[in-house]
Amino acid sequence: MSLKHGLLGLLNYSSMTGYELDKAFKASLSFFWQAKTSQIYRELDAMETNGWLSSQRFIQSEKPNKRIYTITERGKKELSNWLSLGEAHIDDAMRVKSAFLMRIFFAGETSLQQSLDLLHKYRESCLQAIQGLGEAHNAISEYGKMVCDERKSIYWEITVLYGESYYEAGLNWADKAITILEKEAQK
Missing domain, CATH: 1.10.287 (Helix Hairpins)
Structure with a gap:
């Protein structure tokens, strides 16, 4: 698994802010895949560049501005392709x-x-x-x-x-x- 696929998987369920993704990742995936908050944000930027997700900025007056990430069709296809290659990753689990x-x-x-x-x-x-x-x-x-x-x-x-x-x-x-x-x- 890679961090980007874990993030795509979470975004496949629901659009989220970077903060929400970080929280969801650490609450659900961190026992078998660790990632620092800075790594998560770096991956989000790279995935947006790849067209796997899009983001929308929301300006807030009383809170910090936020960015909501949404998986794109291209991102769903990448996630689906990654999930379908399960046999190739079984050997990794045994090492x-x-x-x-x-x-x-x-x-x-x-x-x-x-x-x-x-x-x-x-x-x-x-x-x-x-x-x-x-x-x-x-x-x-x-x-x-x-x-x-x-x-x-x-x-x-x-x-x-x-x-x-x-x-x-x-x-x-x-x-x-x-x-x-x-x-x-x-x-």
Whole structure:
């Protein structure tokens, strides 16, 4: 997935301001795709240049001016083409590229305590991520009402289920790794 396709997907449901898109993205997609606010606005400008979306500026006297983005037919076609190439992206989902796991692999060069500390921090991050997915459930409910199509929100729930399973697997792995290293420390 790319950021631009995530933004096109959100705009396919409803026109939004950049602020609303940033909020929607972070509430629903950020557990599997991270983006900074500046990246989102940069992509919106590029997508408008490509003709995938249009924007309309609204001048407001008591609030900052706002720009509302709307997906164009060309943008809908791009989103549809990207979605139809699903098979090409399955291999990407199966690849792991993790600097963290690289550190664990070579952690024998550090102290046992340093490795345990790292694993405990990872475990805590997994717990926080699982708690954060509760926000994703709330976002699904909120944006599901906007879209008025329950079938679409089922797919959103499926991605949150993946996130929960992913972080639960991380917790399970961390617990096993910590147990192994604690046994090693007792030797």
